Amino acid sequence: MEPRLVGTGLYTPVEAGRLLRVAPGKLSRWLRGHTMKGTRYERLWEPQVDIGDGHVYLGFRDLMEARVVDAFIRQGISAIRIRRAIQVAAEMITESHPLATNRFRTDGREIFLQVIETDEHGQERERLLNLFQKQYEFRGIIEPILKTVDFGDEGDPLQWWPQGRRAGIVVDPARAFGAPIEAKTSVPTSILAEAAHALGITEAAVSYDVSEAAVRRALDFEHVLEPRIAA
Structure with missing residues (x-):
């Protein structure tokens, strides 16, 4: 394995699908994009790994991103809305794989980004930003899947x-x-x-x-x- 891949992880869609219990073909479509009935659907996010052989691979962050995407889709959120949420969140927190962090919640209809704000008195408070409506929400939304991931101080998996x-x-x-x-x-x-x-x-x-x-x-x-x- 190339030195640049050490600490990154490298999984084929079949290997990742086996771990995530998600169809390999679905993972490939998420990372490569696809055309259906004449309509082109772009990939949900840019893969972490590209070794230049034309095949799709996942890094560890892709694995974690796909895991959350699958959970969101199971909750009834469309891939189109998820793609948009990834784009908006990536711009907001400058993170190429925002869903791989521990800052997301869903209620089955919307996707929320956890935001820490500091008021004029220097006090920090946690809020949930609705990525589609750009409005703050205060709901007790829990994603059990976050409990099985160890995150760093910056929220990285x-x-x-x-x-x-x-x-x-x-x-x-x-x-x-x-x-x-x-x-x-x-x-x-x-x-x-x-x-x-x-x-x-x-x-x-x-x-x-x-x-x-x-x-x-x-x-x-x-x-x-x-x-x-x-x-």
Whole structure:
């Protein structure tokens, strides 16, 4: 892998779709754009990774962006409105992948951007800006998916716990090039699962110097990902 991709993560639409449980074809359309019934629909955002071979790839930020886009679409918000929200938010907070941050909420109809303002007395307060109406809203809107991502001080996504922290599996672009890993040992789940199938749990644990519990966690995670998603 090229040095510039270290810490970025690199996923094909199939690999990303397997993790996100989103059809690879849908991810490709989001990142490449598509034409339907004579109408051209532009991509939702510019991909983080372009290695120049003409194929679509996702970086870790793309993975997190796609995860939120999928959640918004499931809530009933159209891709056209999401594209516009990304454009407006990117301009407001100068962030190429704004939906990958922890500053968004939705009520199923609108998309809101969390804004921190400082008043004339120097006091900070949190408000929610309706990106479509450019109006502030004060609603208790919660996105459970944010709870499985660790964010930095600036709201940037650092790592993702696909099945929650208790499952012990993490996706971290700074480790194993973004492949899902057993959190305590940093061994990719696919490797531990393959070893377990070939050698058995006990021998796999000995071979990779990890606990049998770590191998079982990897097996459980890979088992959940087994069903294939149609394009």
